[in-house]
Structure formats: structure tokens, C-alpha cells
Amino acid sequence: MPLDFDPTRPIYLQIIEAVKKRTVQGVYQAGGPLPSVREMAKEMGVNPNTMSRAYMELEREGFITTRRGEGSSITESAKRIDSERRALAEAARDRFVAEIRDLALSREQIDDLLREISEEVTL
């Protein structure tokens, strides 16, 4: 099942985000193996070169480790994963705040939005 990528943003960046999200969700385990470049490329419907680029960037960030001939695995550090979860949440929060601030919304409109979020986010 190929991921449906946002065509306005580089695919390899979206792959990086997807791998991180899957990890904080528990789809991939701390210290556990990651699908091979070719396999993951096939699953997500992208070119192996693109997947390789995403893996190299994830390795550069220290989120995964990779050994030639063996494959790649998620960082051993549960702390790293948890801090990634927080970082993703805070980044999402900051983006949202920045976007909302410029819209000249009334306090009531803002409260409505937050209520809607509170309901929808747990569905």
C-alpha cells in the first residue's frame, strides 16, 4: 500500500516523518529491525534511491543505525524515541499556533476550534 504523499513536499522528508511516527506508535520497536531499503521502498511505492536517502538522513540524525550487509534498526534508546514523540508534538503545536495567530480569530472562534480538536483527536 503506497503512502499517499503530499506532492508539494519532498518524498524523502515525508518518509522520515512516517518512520518516526511508526516508531512512536510502536510499529517498530526500540533496537528492533527496520525493513530493508528495497522492501520499504516497495511497500511505500518509491524508488530505492529515495528510500536510501531517507534512511541515510535518519541515520545522520541518530534515529536509526545502519550496517552494510546487515540492515537497519531503530535506535536502542527508548529515551530518544520518547523525546522524538515530544518533539513531534511540540512542532505540531507550534505550527498550529503560528498558523492560527495570523487569522484574526475571536476568542470564541479559537475556543470552538480547540473544542473540535479535543473531540476529534481521540476518535
Place this chain on the structure above:
Amino acid sequence: MPLDFDPTRPIYLQIIEAVKKRTVQGVYQAGGPLPSVREMAKEMGVNPNTMSRAYMELEREGFITTRRGEGSSITESAKRIDSERRALAEAARDRFVAEIRDLALSREQIDDLLREISEEVTL
């Protein structure tokens, strides 16, 4: 003062968003004039061709009207602008919900986030 564009997203799309935000903020008035392509390009620090592309897209969407030799102006319709404000707010909300959903946050963590947003958004 050149806008600080996100290098991972097309500039002309970010310009479109910026013009819409400035309009819902009241920087540009309904029916009022918009800076010329060259002027706005200079202000935002981009190439006039890029600005022209953004203006053409805004015209295609019906958000501005443009007449050769005269210049461009914001739509006369206050309704259009208000619906744009709502559309931007809902889009931001939906993006945020989608981002948060995948992070396996506890209800408490989510409530904390929303509280932080509620505080920061009005500063």
C-alpha cells in the same frame, strides 16, 4: 523585509498563503489595491516571475482580480474573505489533528498541549 520561506515548500505557495493571511488580518482591504507584482516581489525578496505566478494562482482562485496595466486588487466580497479565514482555520485544525493522532499521546498529554495552545495563541 524578505519573508523567511520554508525551503522545503514552493515559494509561490507560501506567497499565496501570506497574501491570504494579510487579507484576513486586514492588512489588505476587500476591494482594495494590492502592491504591484514588482513591488511585492521586491518586498518579499523573490523574483517577479515567482510573484506573478502567485498572483495568477490567486486570480484563478477568485481571491484577487487583476487587470493589465492597472494592477491587482483584493476581491470585493467580504464573504469570500471570511470564508477564507474559516477555511484556513479548519485546514490548520485538520492538519494538527492528523499530526497528533499518530503520536500515541495520552489523554493527559493531549490536554496539556491544548492548554499550551490556548495560552500561546492569544499572546
Place this chain on the structure above:
DNA sequence: AATAGTGTATTATGTAGATAGAACACTGTT
């Protein structure tokens, strides 16, 4: 040793986005 499965590198091709510079078309004013 051979093989299959890893990651990695190379070369080529195509597309979108952005810039630069020049020219053209139209409007309003002088």
C-alpha cells in the same frame, strides 16, 4: 565457494521550481 540479501554508489533522464534578463501589451498621466 556460491548465493541471496543487505546498504551504497554511479550515471542518465525527466520534472518542478526559482532566478535572471529582456521584451511585449496595456493603462493612466503628463
Place this chain on the structure above:
DNA sequence: AACAGTGTTCTATCTACATAATACACTATT
């Protein structure tokens, strides 16, 4: 008529991104 200021178009160049196809380097297993 001339000019300055509009939007618009065109050509050329550059870069990033993505794909395709192939090859190379390394590891584990048979």
C-alpha cells in the same frame, strides 16, 4: 506623443527531487 507604471510572456540557466538501471561492497547462510 511620450512616458512611467502596470501585468504578461519568453528564453535561458540552475538546482533539487525523483526515477530507472546497473553495478559495487559487505554479511550471513547454505
